[in-house]
Amino acid sequence: MERHKYTLDNGITLISIENPAVDLVSAKFFFRYGTQVETPEQAGLVHLVTAMITKGTEVHTAQEIAELIESRGAVLSAEASADYLVINTKTLTSDFASIFALTSEILRRPTFPESELELERYLTLQGIKAKQERPFSIAYDQMQTLLFGKHSYGLPLLGFPETVSQLTQAHLQTYHRQYLRPDHLVIALAGNLSPDRALTLVQEYLGDWHTPHPAPPSPQPPQPQPPTHLHIPKATQQAIVMVSYPAIPVTDANYSAMKLIATYLGSGLSSRLFVELREKQGLAYEVSAFYPTRQFTSQLSAYMGTAPQNIDRAKTGLEQECQRLAETALPPAELDLAKSKLLGQYALSKQTNSQLAQTYGWYECLGLSVDFDQHYQAQVQAVTPEQLQHTAQQCFQAPSIVIVSAN
Amino acid sequence: MYPHGSSAIDRPPVTHQEYCGGVTLICQPMVSASASVDIWIGAGSAIETEEEQGSAHFLEHMIFRGTEFDYLIESQGGVSNAATSLDYTHFSFTVPAAGLATTLPYLAHMLSQPRFDPEDFEQEKLVVLEEINYCYDDPEWVCHQLLQQTAYNAHNYGRSVLGAYPVVAKLTLADLQKFHRRHYTPANMTIACTGAIDIALVRSLVAENFLQLPYHPPLQAGIIFPKANRCVKYLPQLHHARLLMGWLGTSAERWEDGLGLDLIATLLWGGRSSRLVHELREDYQWVHDLDGGFALQKYPGLFTISATLEPEYVERTESHILRTLSHMARGKISPQELAKAKRSLCNSFIFAMECPARLASFLGYHTMLGCHDLCNHWTTVYNEVVMSMEIADLQYLAQRYLSPDRLTVITCLPHP
Numbered sequence: 141m142e143r144h145k146y147t148l149d150n151g152i153t154l155i156s157i158e159n160p161a162v163d164l165v166s167a168k169f170f171f172r173y174g175t176q177v178e179t180p181e182q183a184g185l186v187h188l189v190t191a192m193i194t195k196g197t198e199v200h201t202a203q204e205i206a207e208l209i210e211s212r213g214a215v216l217s218a219e220a221s222a223d224y225l226v227i228n229t230k231t232l233t234s235d236f237a238s239i240f241a242l243t244s245e246i247l248r249r250p251t252f253p254e255s256e257l258e259l260e261r262y263l264t265l266q267g268i269k270a271k272q273e274r275p276f277s278i279a280y281d282q283m284q285t286l287l288f289g290k291h292s293y294g295l296p297l298l299g300f301p302e303t304v305s306q307l308t309q310a311h312l313q314t315y316h317r318q319y320l321r322p323d324h325l326v327i328a329l330a331g332n333l334s335p336d337r338a339l340t341l342v343q344e345y346l347g348d349w350h351t352p353h354p355a356p357p358s359p360q361p362p363q364p365q366p367p368t369h370l371h372i373p374k375a376t377q378q379a380i381v382m383v384s385y386p387a388i389p390v391t392d393a394n395y396s397a398m399k400l401i402a403t404y405l406g407s408g409l410s411s412r413l414f415v416e417l418r419e420k421q422g423l424a425y426e427v428s429a430f431y432p433t434r435q436f437t438s439q440l441s442a443y444m445g446t447a448p449q450n451i452d453r454a455k456t457g458l459e460q461e462c463q464r465l466a467e468t469a470l471p472p473a474e475l476d477l478a479k480s481k482l483l484g485q486y487a488l489s490k491q492t493n494s495q496l497a498q499t500y501g502w503y504e505c506l507g508l509s510v511d512f513d514q515h516y517q518a519q520v521q522a523v524t525p526e527q528l529q530h531t532a533q534q535c536f537q538a539p540s541i542v543i544v545s546a547n
Numbered sequence: 548m549y550p551h552g553s554s555a556i557d558r559p560p561v562t563h564q565e566y567c568g569g570v571t572l573i574c575q576p577m578v579s580a581s582a583s584v585d586i587w588i589g590a591g592s593a594i595e596t597e598e599e600q601g602s603a604h605f606l607e608h609m610i611f612r613g614t615e616f617d618y619l620i621e622s623q624g625g626v627s628n629a630a631t632s633l634d635y636t637h638f639s640f641t642v643p644a645a646g647l648a649t650t651l652p653y654l655a656h657m658l659s660q661p662r663f664d665p666e667d668f669e670q671e672k673l674v675v676l677e678e679i680n681y682c683y684d685d686p687e688w689v690c691h692q693l694l695q696q697t698a699y700n701a702h703n704y705g706r707s708v709l710g711a712y713p714v715v716a717k718l719t720l721a722d723l724q725k726f727h728r729r730h731y732t733p734a735n736m737t738i739a740c741t742g743a744i745d746i747a748l749v750r751s752l753v754a755e756n757f758l759q760l761p762y763h764p765p766l767q768a769g770i771i772f773p774k775a776n777r778c779v780k781y782l783p784q785l786h787h788a789r790l791l792m793g794w795l796g797t798s799a800e801r802w803e804d805g806l807g808l809d810l811i812a813t814l815l816w817g818g819r820s821s822r823l824v825h826e827l828r829e830d831y832q833w834v835h836d837l838d839g840g841f842a843l844q845k846y847p848g849l850f851t852i853s854a855t856l857e858p859e860y861v862e863r864t865e866s867h868i869l870r871t872l873s874h875m876a877r878g879k880i881s882p883q884e885l886a887k888a889k890r891s892l893c894n895s896f897i898f899a900m901e902c903p904a905r906l907a908s909f910l911g912y913h914t915m916l917g918c919h920d921l922c923n924h925w926t927t928v929y930n931e932v933v934m935s936m937e938i939a940d941l942q943y944l945a946q947r948y949l950s951p952d953r954l955t956v957i958t959c960l961p962h963p
Contacts, residue, residue, distance in 0.1 A: 161578055162901050202829075206820035211887045213894030230898055259832060266835045269786045270855070273686050375783065377680040408626075410617035419612075422673025425681045445681050477622050484624010488581065488641060492901045 143500060143510055144335040146342075150350055151323025154342050155500045155510060156335040159493055165236040165331035166494035169227040169247060170505035172324040175220055176359035176435075178292040182311065184299015186225055188257075188264060189312055189320075190218035193227070195256040198249040202256050205242065214239050222293060223435045224505045225320070230494060233332045237341060244345035247320060252312040261304060268298050275544045278372060279380040279443070286370065286540040287386055287439050291362030321351040328501030330493040361389075361436035367538035371545070379451050379545030382443040383458040387535050390433045390506060396519035397531040401465060402431035402440060404478040407485070413442060417457045423450050435506055440535055448545050459539060465532035469525040479520055486517065561923050562746050564914055569733035570757045572740075573914045573922055574749055575906060579742040581625075583641040583904040584651060585911035586658070587737045590730035591634040592710070593703040593846075601675070601710020601718060602726040604631040606661075608671050609723055610638070613662040619653055633704055634845045635915060641904045644743035648752065655756035658731055668720045676716065679709050686785055690853070690959045694791045697778045698849060698955035733757055739911030742903035777956045785961040787835065788858040790865060793849040795953040796841050799916035806932050807944045808841040808850050813895075814880070814888035814941075815871065816852070822884065823852075823871060833860040833867075845916060849955075850948060858960050865956060876945040880938045893930045900925070 146154040175186045194216060195202035209216045214231040216239070227247065231239045271277040281296045288294030298304070325346075329338045364386065388398055405412050406429025417423045427444035442458040470478075490499055503512045564573040592603045607629050611617070620627045625642035638658070642650050682688045692707055699705035709715070736757065740749050797804040815823045816837045827834045836855040842848035854864055900906050906925075914922045921928050 162897070164897065164901070203820065203825070206818065206825075207887075210818040210820045210891055211883075213887075213890035213892075215898070232894060232897070259829065262832070263828075263835055266787065266855075270835075272786050273784055275684055377683045378677070408617060408621050409611065410621050418674055419670065422670045422677075425674055425678035445677070445684070447677065447680065477618070480624045481621040482624075484621070484643070485626060487624060488626060491579070491581075491903070 153326045155328045156338040157330040157496050160332045163233045163332050165333050166497045167229045168328045168497040168501045170326040170501045171225045174224040175292045180290050183295040183303040186220040187297050190220045191260040192252045193218050193250045196251045196253045197245050240341050252309050264304050275376045275380045279382045279542045279544045283384050283542045286368045288362040289365045293362050318356050322349045326501050326504045328497040330496040367540045369541045371543045374544050375546050378445040379448045381454040382542045383539045384439050384441040385535050385539050387438045387440040389436050394531040397523045397528045400478045403482040405429040462536045466536045469529045571737040573910050574746050575741045577742050579903050581641050582644050582647045582742040582744050583907040585639040585739040585907040587911045587915040588636045589735040590636050591632050592708040593633040599722050601715035605675050606723050607631045607636050610657050610661050612667040651752045652756045679712050690789045694793050694957045697776045698793050737915035739907045741907040779958045782959050787855050789959040790854045790861050791957040793851045793955045794949050795847050796850040796948050798847045802918040805843040812840050813892045833864050872949045878942040892933050896929050
């Protein structure tokens with residue numbers, strides 16, 4: 141599918157992907173930095189912005205916005221993540237122009253009304269409480285703090301009860317003014333829409349968007365933290381065992397090798413952790429590994445849920461499987477399998493219009509450009525056993541470990 | 548006559564499903580680089596006897612043991628999945644188009660002749676038992692299980708698909724073999740293929756690989772009507788209360804009523820401007836979250852609303868929901884909210900069917916349930932049926948299905 145890229149005078153980047161297969165358009169509006177700009181004192185700020193941004197503009201109330209969207213059977217949502225804030229819309233092509241106009245108004249002139257703020261604050265506080273119902277969430281949140289300390293990557297997305305309670309309308313307005321600005325915006329449009337039409341709409345509704353404020357300084361990467369082991373007591377059926385290592389960012393030359401390591405260890409039923417720890421030892425139902433794509437330091441985390449009497453075997457097993465990749469080179473056949481798996485799943489993750497908009501918009505927003513799509517696939521193909529082992533040696537040093545279990 | 552929607556999906560026609568030696572096959576070619584296959588076997592947990600509880604699910608695990616299926620799929624860069632539910636066990640995969648000719652026969656062989664190795668069986672039992680523990684740590688699963696159990700009482704829909712821990716712990720390899728012999732028969736299987744497929748090739752693959760299975764007529768599980776009920780339970784892991792209300796809805800033979808119940812669900816809690824979300828979450832602020840839907844199954848499924856909320860709001864939320872439904876049964880629905888709900892539901896369908904694997908799953912499941920009109924003309928029928936619903940139709944559905952005598956209410960509380 142052909143991709144077109146434009147840059148407007150005010151700094152907006154537009155990626156347009158024309159795909160006439162189905163008569164709909166998916167549009168994603170990515171703003172740089174996401175939660176990276178949060179301090180520990182304002183943890184939860186960006187999430188609260190996403191909960192509030194669709195809840196009122198200078199022209200429409202929250203209820204009117206919901207009516208306008210839902211009466212067209214359209215989808216509008218906003219979400220915060222580690223490196224970006226994104227607003228998603230999906231509509232039939234015939235409704236696209238009107239929903240685009242409304243979304244532009246939401247981006248430019250949100251009012252963050254006090255009454256809506258109280259409701260969303262309350263619901264966020266309840267959401268924070270609800271995480272305690274899930275042992276995996278408890279382990280995950282704690283691990284982020286161990287790995288990234290006071291950097292935003294170490295903070296929970298929803299924030300802490302004490303920080304969310306203190307966030308005010310003024311905080312949201314300041315955030316909007318500083319960070320939701322045209323020169324931080326990447327728009328990705330995929331669907332039954334020509335690039336010309338896409339450009340016309342963007343120029344019409346967002347072309348005159350200018351901000352008088354200078355761009356704030358770019359956020360800084362996290363500082364290394366000492367490896368730590370932690371046990372969190374919680375009455376559960378299963379114990380959660382999570383073993384994590386700091387890992388390289390997406391901009392590192394060995395990023396593709398690291399993706400292959402995560403795929404080899406934790407992706408699918410033929411993955412190493414699944415075969416060794418579930419099939420051969422019957423230690424777990426769920427066992428996996430994840431390596432999120434991040435602008436700064438990321439993590440390779442391997443985890444499982446297991447019976448409390450198996451905690452030690454689980455911990456040793458997860459750690460040994462990681463270390464093994466640093467000690468011995470992977471046989472070429474196994475590396476080839478990991479490559480097919482990774483590239484195949486990558487292709488399948490770009491099937492629908494919203495998946496296309498997500499992939500290309502995200503790359504552009506991370507500063508990688510849409511060409512990263514091709515570049516990344518070529519790099520994965522080129523990874524050698526030596527490169528993979530070298531990358532594993534860099535990554536798999538002393539892990540942090542979190543265990544959530546009864547007593 | 549048709550307001551919108553059908554024009555959004557432009558596809559070559561579905562090939563009429565056919566019966567090759569008992570197997571039902573439905574194909575939808577699409578422009579895509581991949582092919583998706585979905586196999587549904589009418590061998591879910593509801594068909595188990597008391598002593599073989601958990602067999603359907605355990606067997607799903609055993610189908611994969613000792614095979615190279617995962618390797619075959621993943622080395623082509625494909626994905627696969629399997630799941631067991633009340634009425635069916637489900638196997639699916641998506642591979643690059645060229646891989647279909649090797650992958651489909653391989654899966655057919657696994658389904659017809661599982662290895663049933665005794666050592667594998669013991670090893671996999673540990674995994675299945677861990678899966679049961681895993682589910683008991685998920686409060687949503689626990690609450691929903693309680694609703695099913697209470698609503699269906701003695702009917703097999705009231706049992707957990709996974710089976711009870713002590714029963715599963717006692718299952719033998721012979722139990723699974725017996726279950727397999729009885730239920731994994733061609734007449735009990737539905738296959739849906741979508742994406743980049745050559746229909747002639749798919750037909751010959753199915754004819755060659757699924758005909759050699761021994762034929763046994765499918766068994767029917769007896770229908771035992773559930774009884775209305777109520778249950779309050781304390782779950783120490785909860786930090787919020789849950790209110791689950793389930794009405795006994797319709798079954799697959801009346802799938803149009805099922806779409807009508809989906810429409811009612813959309814009208815009530817599909818989006819921020821929908822009636823119950825607007826009132827309960829935004830206006831009164833009694834609930835944190837509202838969820839639910841209608842599950843179309845072989846036997847009557849549940850129309851479920853589930854709310855996450857503070858314990859002190861449980862009673863008034865339940866009364867408010869009951870009041871809303873009784874208004875609906877008296878036809879108090881505005882034309883605007885109906886039009887909005889219709890459009891939302893139709894668009895969600897169009898959005899979802901963009902993906903070949905989702906479409907394969909839709910076609911396979913509904914063909915297995917016998918909803919042939921819905922599948923053969925899926926590009927138009929779904930949206931036509933939804934768009935044709937009038938206020939009086941919803942009123943009728945609310946009277947018929949969403950009445951207090953068909954209702955089960957579960958309240959789960961964090962502490963006494």
